[in-house]
Amino acid sequence: SxxxxxxxxxxxxxxxxxxxxxxxxxxxxxxxxxxxxxxxxRGPVFLLLIRENEKEKRKERLKVTFDTTxxxxxxxxxxxxxxxxxxxxxxLSNTGGFKTIFGAGTRLFVKA
Amino acid sequence: DGGITQSPKYLFRKEGQNxxxxxxxNLxxxxxxxxxxxxxQGLRLIxxxxxxNDFQKGDIAEGYSVSREKKESFPLTVTSAQKNPTxxxxxxxxxxxxxxxxxxxxxxxRLSIL
Numbered sequence: 001s002x003x004x005x006x007x008x009x010x011x012x013x014x015x016x017x018x019x020x021x022x023x024x025x026x027x028x029x030x031x032x033x034x035x036x037x038x039x040x041x042r043g044p045v046f047l048l049l050i051r052e053n054e055k056e057k058r059k060e061r062l063k064v065t066f067d068t069t070x071x072x073x074x075x076x077x078x079x080x081x082x083x084x085x086x087x088x089x090x091x092l093s094n095t096g097g098f099k100t101i102f103g104a105g106t107r108l109f110v111k112a
Numbered sequence: 113d114g115g116i117t118q119s120p121k122y123l124f125r126k127e128g129q130n131x132x133x134x135x136x137x138n139l140x141x142x143x144x145x146x147x148x149x150x151x152x153q154g155l156r157l158i159x160x161x162x163x164x165n166d167f168q169k170g171d172i173a174e175g176y177s178v179s180r181e182k183k184e185s186f187p188l189t190v191t192s193a194q195k196n197p198t199x200x201x202x203x204x205x206x207x208x209x210x211x212x213x214x215x216x217x218x219x220x221x222r223l224s225i226l
Contacts, residue, residue, distance in 0.1 A: 004154060032212050043202050043217030093211030098143065098162060100211060102155040
């Protein structure tokens with residue numbers, strides 16, 4: 001069955017460093033990969049979408065890579081700030097359909 | 113400001129009771145979705161609707177029902193047949209029901225059993 005794996009252990013980093021979160025998937029060939037941010041008790045907020053033919057995408061301090069050979073996406077936050085502390089969800093979807101599959105997320109803590 | 117409003121924020125259900133979770137959007141989106149979020153698990157799709165007066169079952173529809181009588185509204189009823197309803201419920205919408213569209217989420221309803 002289709003599976004998305006995100007590191008269940010929280011990631012703790014120091015302010016100013018680059019945070020790197022990993023999303024691995026199996027039994028799936030997604031056309032699109034999305035990243036969302038979720039704060040405690042709130043709904044997810046869309047951050048970035050990358051297509052299968054795009055290797056990398058950037059938005060301000062965020063960078064996403066998409067390696068369809070490794071079946072992996074990396075999500076980077078450069079110059080991290082305490083306000084970046086949240087859970088980050090990876091989501092996959094394919095063409096010709098509506099369905100998006102979400103990972104369980106990785107919790108990020110940025111210490112001042 | 114456009115967005116999705118879910119209510120109530122917290123809801124308690126007694127045994128044998130049906131409860132309805134509200135979801136309203138003013139984004140003029142065609143597609144709407146209901147997800148369930150449990151600790152340590154990804155969002156699981158309960159129902160989705162791509163257009164008014166039409167909806168389809170998701171992966172875990174048993175014990176739930178929905179309606180889509182208006183474009184703006186997509187209420188979810190958790191019936192007494194749902195034996196493990198305690199979870200965080202999220203409503204979402206997208207411009208169209210295409211997989212390349214980002215989804216906009218409400219702030220959820222946390223349902224617990226009394």
